[in-house]
Amino acid sequence: MRDRREDARGVRPARRGEDAFEALNHTHPGNPWAEGTTRLLRGAVEGDRGGIETGVEGLLERHRNRVDEADHRALHATVFAAEPTALTLLAWDRGLEYEPQSRFVPSSFLRETLSKLT
Incomplete structure (x- = not known):
């Protein structure tokens, strides 16, 4: 099981004003969690639906x-x-709807939750 302190290594530099994506990606170079999360977050921030899809599928x-x-x-x-x-x-909240077609990401939960956020 991953130690949550390892994740913090990527958060601390972002708090200091460094590039949050680079900080997250360098939490563990080559780590699928860091890579997928970075791609997805970058896609959501930059409006890149392909990045969101790639990130979600990686995760x-x-x-x-x-x-x-x-x-x-x-x-x-x-x-x-x-x-x-x-x-x-x-991503949905940012208007970049992507449905991964996975039982692990229930679209009914996303739809119900998104309506409560807006």
């Missing part, structure tokens, strides 16, 4: 692999992927 692939690993499987992970769902909701 979902990582999630599916973790669900397949019995050592790291948590019950909630077998039905719901929190990070891709939250980041997809961010």
